[in-house]
Amino acid sequence: MPVVNRIADMSDDMTAWRRHLHTIPELGLECHQTAAFVAARLRDFGVDELHEGIAKTGIVAIINGQGPGPTIGLRADMDALPIEEETGLDYASTHPGRMHACGHDGHTAMLLGAAKYLAETRNFSGRVALIFQPAEEFGGGGEVMVQEGIMDSFEIGQVYAIHNAPGKDFGSFNTRPGPIMAAADTFHIHITGKGGHAARPHDAVDPVVAACAIVQALQTIVSRNRNPRDSLVISATQIHTGTTDNVIPETCYINGTVRTFDKAVQALVVRRMEEIIAGQAASFGLEARLEFEFGYPPTVNDAAKAAFAAEVAREVAGEAGVNPEVEPVMGAEDFSYMLEKRPGAYLMLGQGDTAGVHHPKYNFNDEIAPIGASFFARMVERAQPATGA
């Protein structure tokens, strides 16, 4: 596998950084020790600018290439999960109840490896912006960094990220044009009728019958309103009401999830849910209110950038090691906020047959770090070639 030679030489460094980070997992925006470690390494490498404290503990480091040119963004996430680690590793978490179970320790080490190489070689034009974000798992650190203006203030023109992928072939790159990860939204429906004796339904307004009708009717958004070519899931997962057999309850609560890959489909769902719930409420003569909670938006790759990323990946992993048309997954990812602002691509890097992410026995495979770092390095050198090179 043609990993960049100089990066192959850094394998031991990347492994050491990753294993150290693995011992100190931090949650959400509170990645203080992690960010301090990352900033110290970046200073050692001699980056040209180091901006700390973005989204509380996020970092953007700038490396200047040769001569003027645009800025390319590379992003790694740094946060961990509230899971008790069960790997038994000698570098296991020293923070009880927290664990790097999604491999963000590896993503950070991989981007540090690329940073070290790029700061040494500078075989590119323009600038590279290395983005280290907290709070990918929850808290939307990527969104906060975007809100704090990193895409504009650093004039980032395009942006790329890699996530490790257990179960996909070791060292393989997987991407696709268009949506690669879903939007994950939550809905809450609050129904208020009129309680009463279950033997005197004519004196009450029953929210239970209305709730059943609403859940059924919502499925018609999937079957009758959505274009059959678009992916859509609407699942009502909780109905809470009532206390006993001879009382018609006053209120009922329905909750569930909506998964989409497309903003227009998402907007259609919100509009139709409102219409259906209002119409059903009117037909039963009671009140029903929808509370729609937007989660991370869909992660949408730019078609041309995804194709270019696949071309760069082929240089590292070979023709057979790249799947440019991987199936999208229904999970969500807050790199989506960066891709909403700038064209770019998200890639999944196979780490072979290991425990899945978010599992207490999961561990990042250190062997893929030089592969991912080589991709990042070559992406910069290919996207912004050094003038005269």
Ligand SMILES: [Zn+2]
């Ligand atoms: Zn995760």
Ligand SMILES: [Zn+2]
């Ligand atoms: Zn993750």
